Amino acid sequence: MTSQVFSVDAPGLPDLPAAAPAFSPLYQQIKGLILQSLQTGEWKPGEGIPSEMDLAARYRVSQGTVRKAIDELANDNLLIRRQGKGTFVATHAEQQVQYRFLKLLPDEGDPKSEGPAQRKIIDCKRLRANADIGRALALRTGDAVLQVRRVLSFAGAPTILEDLWLPGNPFKGLTAERLSDYDGPMYALFETEFGVRMVRAEERIKAVVPDAAQCKLLEIKSHTPLLSVERIAYTYNDTPMELRRGFYVTDTHHYHNALN
Amino acid sequence: MTSQVFSVDAPGLPDLPAAAPAFSPLYQQIKGLILQSLQTGEWKPGEGIPSEMDLAARYRVSQGTVRKAIDELANDNLLIRRQGKGTFVATHAEQQVQYRFLKLLPDEGDPKSEGPAQRKIIDCKRLRANADIGRALALRTGDAVLQVRRVLSFAGAPTILEDLWLPGNPFKGLTAERLSDYDGPMYALFETEFGVRMVRAEERIKAVVPDAAQCKLLEIKSHTPLLSVERIAYTYNDTPMELRRGFYVTDTHHYHNALN
């Protein structure tokens, strides 16, 4: 099979001096096309995508090329392969990878034995983005944003205080009630209710002293230091969709990170 | 090619009821063999390993199978592929990935513009492992360990205080002078001088209040909270080889983490 989705080097044009070669392997182009179908919602979270054979026929490449594209997407947690069943669009709702982005673990004991956190929405309101929040979410200052504050408790002990900001437009209709009623990861709700899938995130961690309001909500003394975890979460295309500032009490828990 | 390195299912034995199938693909077996050659030092850090063709001949499998094994090892940062040149054993001494395990970055500006940290060895002595340290390093309580304390400064400001413990045996002959004189990542010194290559690590992060000694060494007020970063670093075979407790000042720096 010699056909290609895009021609790699523009034929007919003489080689320009400044032009970078920009060689892109076929499987990368296929990866891009699959990514597009994910973005546009042709295949929705949890659904299966066509078989490798079907995709190979669709893009007119060999199965091996499709396979390599899917391999990379599965590695990025955008797709999940299930032998004998097919390839599926990844979801935040799956048992195995629930709370993929939450790295706080109990110092001892199995995280599962601790059970799910109790969640309490403290506040949920609409407001206008200030400069900081606008920058983080790639909005203009003054654009509508949704602000949520909540507390997570483990075994009755308040452990995480989170403030989060969402762009107002994609999350029209999100209310405190909606958040409270939903049983499962917040990012799973975002997927099913608003079609926003968080794909990756970056966190900046510092040690800070709590203010009075934080002390009260977390039921700690003012000299107890907190882990400040500032997260920006992105959808497809590196579009920021959430700014989250978490404050973690780390006397019986720790932030876990694996380095490779 | 139908030959295999190991037979997958023991022939001649009737299928036992409790036996798990334990099917292992060929390329995984090849991966194991390459790993063995890395452990035994047949190929040393920085050196090139045989070409894919040579390895295919050696293990009597196809090049594609060797390729898949190497792909995974390269993904784990154990090998580095260089097109046109060959495949090399990864090192901590390379420009691109220096300080692979140090996730502290300046809040603003390019980390490179900050330049390398100034390092100062505070202390370096031999002692016997207590229970905690013995457990972390898989030693017996009372075994010889080396303890090092040092401070790293950025732009003259002390920012990181580290205590680290190493098993005495593999690191015989390591002295404060040796550490001070060496110009480069500590893990690079461990490779070249002691043949110990750190392959992965795990970190537990908490927010803590500093004690008096820490305040003095880091030149901070006693109410400044610190990020406590406890790391266990592993060589091949998941053998723990270093326990490190870092205390980071996070007023102008932050711990950065990417979530996928």
Added chain:
DNA sequence: CAGTGGTCTAGACCACACT
């Protein structure tokens, strides 16, 4: 059983580095 992903092979050609 058919259909899916997973493994393995063999061969062709491309991109890159060195000499």
Added chain:
DNA sequence: GTGTGGTCTAGACCACTGC
């Protein structure tokens, strides 16, 4: 040019799932 890793193909067979 030669040798390396990188891409692409085509076909065979294996392992797993569900009908």
